[in-house]
Amino acid sequence: MTTDHDIASVRVRTLERIVEHDQIWERMAAEYGVTHAVPPWKSSLDAMCDALDEEGAALPLLTRRDDEDRITREVYSSLPHPENQLVALAHSLVARNVIDETELAGRLATVRARLDPGGA
Amino acid sequence: MTETDLDGSGHETHQHAGTAPMVEEVTDFEVLEIALRELAIEKGLFTAEDHRRYTEHVEQLEPAAGSRFVARAWLDPEFRRLALDDAVAASREMGIDWLHPTGFGTPSDFTAFEVLEDTPTLHHVIVCTLCSCYPRPILGMSPEWYRTPNYRRRIVRWPRQVLAEFGLYLPEDVEVRVEDSNSKHRFMVLPVRPDGTEGWSEEQLAEIVTRDCLIGVALPKPGVTSNAVRPVHPAVRPVTSD
Numbered sequence: 001m002t003t004d005h006d007i008a009s010v011r012v013r014t015l016e017r018i019v020e021h022d023q024i025w026e027r028m029a030a031e032y033g034v035t036h037a038v039p040p041w042k043s044s045l046d047a048m049c050d051a052l053d054e055e056g057a058a059l060p061l062l063t064r065r066d067d068e069d070r071i072t073r074e075v076y077s078s079l080p081h082p083e084n085q086l087v088a089l090a091h092s093l094v095a096r097n098v099i100d101e102t103e104l105a106g107r108l109a110t111v112r113a114r115l116d117p118g119g120a
Numbered sequence: 121m122t123e124t125d126l127d128g129s130g131h132e133t134h135q136h137a138g139t140a141p142m143v144e145e146v147t148d149f150e151v152l153e154i155a156l157r158e159l160a161i162e163k164g165l166f167t168a169e170d171h172r173r174y175t176e177h178v179e180q181l182e183p184a185a186g187s188r189f190v191a192r193a194w195l196d197p198e199f200r201r202l203a204l205d206d207a208v209a210a211s212r213e214m215g216i217d218w219l220h221p222t223g224f225g226t227p228s229d230f231t232a233f234e235v236l237e238d239t240p241t242l243h244h245v246i247v248c249t250l251c252s253c254y255p256r257p258i259l260g261m262s263p264e265w266y267r268t269p270n271y272r273r274r275i276v277r278w279p280r281q282v283l284a285e286f287g288l289y290l291p292e293d294v295e296v297r298v299e300d301s302n303s304k305h306r307f308m309v310l311p312v313r314p315d316g317t318e319g320w321s322e323e324q325l326a327e328i329v330t331r332d333c334l335i336g337v338a339l340p341k342p343g344v345t346s347n348a349v350r351p352v353h354p355a356v357r358p359v360t361s362d
Contacts (some may be wrong), residue, residue, distance in 0.1 A: 003339050015152075023147040026353075033140040040142065041153040046261060047174035048157050054174075058165045061303070065251035069269050070279035081264040083149050090156050106154040113156075116146040 007067055008074040010095040012099040014086050014105045019076060024083050031061045042082050048090065181260040183331040186308055189214050189258060191325035192335065193235075194313040203310065207235045233258075234257050236299055236336075237310045243294050245283065245336030247275045249300040255306040259334055263347070266335065276300070286337040287348060289329045309336040316342040 026041040051060040071088040072079070073116060093099040159315040161168050189210070202208040208218045211233060218233050233255060236244035248254065249272050254262035270294035275282045279296045283289075290296060291335050299307045311333050317325060332347045 007251065008301065011139075018148040018152060021148050023149060024357040025147075025149070026146065027240045028143045028147055032145070033272060034143055036309070037151065039147075040173075041150050043178045044157065044171075044177055045153055046178045048166075049162065049172050052160070054170065055166050057162075058160075062251060081267075086149055086153055088220075093156070093160075098163070098165070100155070103159065104155060107159055108151055111151045111155045111158070111275045116150065 007092065008070050010091070011093050012094050012101055014101055014108065015076075015091055018030065019087065024080055027081060034078075038082060042088070045082060045086050045089070055071050058104060059092060059096065064093060067095075162340045173223065178261065183257055183258075183260045183334065185211075185214055185216055185324070186255070186258045186331070186334045187326040187329040188322070189308075190310055191322045192328045193310055194325055195322055199263075200310075204237055205236045207233045209307075210235070211258060214258075218257055234305070234307050236297070236307050237338075238312050240312060241294055242297065243290055243336065244297050244299055245275060245279060246299050246301060246307045246309065247272055249276055250300075250302060253301040253303055253306060255301075255308050258308060259331060263331065283337060286332070289337055308334050311336075311340050314340050314342060343359050 022044050028034075028037065029039075049064065049108040052064060059067075068085060068088040070090050075091065076084050076087050090099075090104065094101050096106060150351070157171060160166060161171065189203065193203045193210075194212070199210060199213070202213070211218055236246070238244055246255075247266075252262055252267040252272075254266060256262070266289070272280065276298050277297050280290060281308070301307055310330070317328070327345045328336060328340045328342060330340070330345065332349050333340045338344075338348070
């Protein structure tokens with residue numbers, strides 16, 4: 001189990017690539033003329049955090065929030081909110097060995113293929 | 121919103137004048153949110169049904185309940201007394217049950233709820249120094265800045281300076297009390313009813329009680345019905361030893 005001390009020093013290249021691709025909501029919304037202030041996945045992310053807090057075993061609330069504060073500041077400082085909240089949660093789950101990075105990368109490809117069969 | 125027949129075909133195009141309904145591209149962040157959720161469900165961290173119910177709960181939260189609560193407290197002395205003596209009971213009169221906010225239980229929101237009454241010489245502001253506890257059943261989801269270490273750590277140390285950054289300059293003879301929330305204890309500010317609102321209806325009053333007034337980083341003012349747009353910056357003097 002990764003300790004609190006080194007959580008931010010773990011590199012998650014799958015997430016780094018997402019950050020580099022820079023499909024942040026502010027930019028995408030402007031490009032498509034959408035006026036919603038937050039991306040459509042925000043409420044689902046909030047619900048995921050609530051559900052994790054409720055369970056409390058894999059990632060207790062205070063651990064999740066401490067990780068988010070630290071990881072958004074130290075690793076993903078270029079990302080705005082709520083992208084930084086989402087990526088920090090993913091980083092935390094990978095760095096704490098709850099989710100394997102290879103498994104995450106595979107699932108990202110599966111979901112992408114399902115939602116966007118034409119390819120992006 | 122006006123739907124427009126942009127291609128002149130007479131068929132509904134689902135395009136809208138001036139603004140589009142959605143981004144017509146699958147983004148990496150959208151994919152990441154789904155992938156993460158599916159893996160969490162498969163690993164038994166929570167169920168799909170849990171997630172659906174929390175999403176439904178999150179999406180129905182909004183700060184209007186808090187605004188109506190304060191407007192009613194300004195107009196109705198009996199409700200004001202109840203709000204100060206037993207804010208959970210007062211909330212129930214407004215249709216918010218703190219003991220069962222979702223109808224299926226959210227322990228992190230199960231809470232003691234207290235209303236903090238401002239006076240001309242006393243101003244309250246709320247924070248959660250530990251994480252981002254917030255009176256969600258009555259105020260909705262917290263704003264981004266409320267979650268930041270910048271706000272959480274600095275408001276307790278330099279409250280007047282931080283309030284000034286929100287454009288709220290309080291005279292020295294007004295005492296400032298910062299109330300720290302936690303997972304079981306949430307707060308909301310009952311601001312002083314401003315001058316110039318004599319004879320106003322509950323609906324009119326509720327319009328000027330913005331979310332920021334209920335947190336305590338703004339004061340209600342006739343003519344001001346929305347929160348100031350506030351960019352989020354890293355802390356200039358970050359506190360790292362907490």
